[in-house]
């Protein structure tokens with residue numbers, strides 16, 4: 001699609017003869033929240049660095065916000081980036097830090113109170129970063145990524161080291177930005193946590209894309225069973241096996257509704273139906289790749 005925020009076409013990046021990214025193609029659309037998942041060394045950060053124009057592909061075509069990221073300094077202003085580990089000058093206050101990043105982006109140094117408010121740092125804005133907790137530094141990192149209302153937000157492992165409340169807040173901000181039309185790329189190992197956050201998941205392994213789709217599509221492609229669990233004196237379904245105090249049945253998509261009706265009719269208790277998690281799906285695609 002021509003309005004894609006990011007386009008990769010057969011992009012390859014090699015370090016010392018070893019491909020960190022290999023003939024990778026995908027495009028990201030406005031309003032999409034996309035999870036980029038893969039093991040350590042799968043090539044996630046390399047892709048983000050290429051999108052930022054910090055490193056150049058050896059082959060293929062890469063376009064970010066309509067320009068080659070290495071030359072497109074105008075496009076860079078519409079781009080927000082939260083690196084995996086955020087380093088700040090400890091003697092600066094939060095406000096000075098944000099002012100510094102604002103100027104790098106060609107924005108006024110002052111007048112970012114709303115942003116401090118948004119990331120929950122309004123009270124601490126005038127205190128030196130030295131006294132900030134890890135979570136507060138991460139909030140400040142997020143604030144600098146959000147400067148100038150970016151059209152593309154690249155978040156590298158954004159929730160590592162964050163407490164659950166702050167994670168929720170971060171995903172809330174991500175969803176809000178996407179609703180306003182931004183593209184958000186979240187790189188992560190925290191797969192299960194991303195399930196409800198990302199509408200699309202791109203799985204990479206050794207620099208190659210091995211799966212790409214919505215959770216529902218990946219679930220269908222993987223063909224992994226869902227798990228129905230319940231308590232009952234006797235199981236109404238002879239496929240059930242014992243799992244501790246529970247009965248358990250593995251079910252394909254089209255078997256879910258009939259099995260559920262059956263256990264409800266048998267007045268089973270503590271019924272749960274669990275679809276395969278992103279972790280299960282990811283493991284499935286990796287195993288298929290290794291086979």
Ligand SMILES: Nc1ncnc2c1ncn2[C@@H]1O[C@H](COP(=O)(O)OP(=O)(O)OP(=O)(O)O)[C@@H](O)[C@H]1O
Pocket residue numbers: 015016019020038039040041042043044045046047
């Ligand atoms: N500047 C570099 N010089 C040499 N090799 C590099 C460089 N940057 C990355 N690599 C190699 O490229 C591969 C992909 O690295 P990359 O950092 O993109 O992976 P990643 O998926 O982000 O990993 P992680 O989850 O550990 O951050 C790795 O084998 C890494 O060692």
